Amino acid sequence: MARAYPAKNIYIDIEGVILTRGGLPAAHLEQFLKYILSNYRVFWLTTRCSGDIKYTLEYLGKFVPAEIIPLLSKIRPTRFSIDKTEAINFGDEFYWLDDEIFASEKNVLDKHNKYDSWIEIDLMKNPNQLAHLIHNKLYYS
Numbered sequence: 001m002a003r004a005y006p007a008k009n010i011y012i013d014i015e016g017v018i019l020t021r022g023g024l025p026a027a028h029l030e031q032f033l034k035y036i037l038s039n040y041r042v043f044w045l046t047t048r049c050s051g052d053i054k055y056t057l058e059y060l061g062k063f064v065p066a067e068i069i070p071l072l073s074k075i076r077p078t079r080f081s082i083d084k085t086e087a088i089n090f091g092d093e094f095y096w097l098d099d100e101i102f103a104s105e106k107n108v109l110d111k112h113n114k115y116d117s118w119i120e121i122d123l124m125k126n127p128n129q130l131a132h133l134i135h136n137k138l139y140y141s
């Protein structure tokens with residue numbers, strides 16, 4: 001039986017989140033994507049997507065194994081011009097996974113009282129962070 005459609009949105013960055021800063025796929029990437037795609041609505045929030053995932057997938061195809069691409073193709077596009085927060089729907093609950101956000105973006109989160117929605121990813125410090133998240137903060141019960 002299908003579970004109730006989850007209310008929560010997830011926005012994800014690429015460099016430093018899906019890919020390490022060295023351009024390798026993050027550890028546990030396939031498991032992570034399967035989990036969040038089954039439990040959340042997932043959106044890109046990256047300069048590598050400007051309203052069209054074709055370019056995003058072409059880019060990622062240079063770094064990730066082919067079997068990951070069908071999962072990545074389920075992530076929905078967004079568009080913003082300067083700050084990523086332009087593309088966030090503040091009317092819905094969300095998490096935003098990013099390794100680095102601008103001071104202006106922090107201010108917008110603060111203004112909406114959503115600073116805690118930002119999950120700071122640091123794969124250098126914690127290479128297993130994606131697996132940790134789906135068993136903890138992103139665990140959907």
Ligand SMILES: [Mg+2]
Pocket residue numbers: 013014015016017098099100
């Ligand atoms: Mg990044």
